[in-house]
Amino acid sequence: MNQKKWILLVVSICFVLATVFSTSFAFSYLIHDCCGANCSTCVQIETVQNLLKSLKTLVIAKVLVAFAFMCIHILKLFHLFFTYISTLHLLKIQFNN
Numbered sequence: 001m002n003q004k005k006w007i008l009l010v011v012s013i014c015f016v017l018a019t020v021f022s023t024s025f026a027f028s029y030l031i032h033d034c035c036g037a038n039c040s041t042c043v044q045i046e047t048v049q050n051l052l053k054s055l056k057t058l059v060i061a062k063v064l065v066a067f068a069f070m071c072i073h074i075l076k077l078f079h080l081f082f083t084y085i086s087t088l089h090l091l092k093i094q095f096n097n
Ligand SMILES: [Zn+2]
Pocket: 032, 033, 034, 035, 036, 039, 040, 041, 042
């Protein structure tokens, strides 16, 4: 495995771990003894919620970019296919010169 794949694997593992641990933290401290406006647990839960929103936005952006690349490749394949099919030689059309 080359270096780019290792980096991609490590980033993916970090992404999954951050999502799992953030979600579990938010759920485990959702019901707590809240001391009011300056509650440190509420501040941490809000930080985790912001992190999860950022990760969600990142995932949506990556999915959209991947979908755009997939559409471009499909269009290239269709263009190549119809260019190949529609040549006069393949259609066996002869010119009468
Ligand atoms: Zn609280």
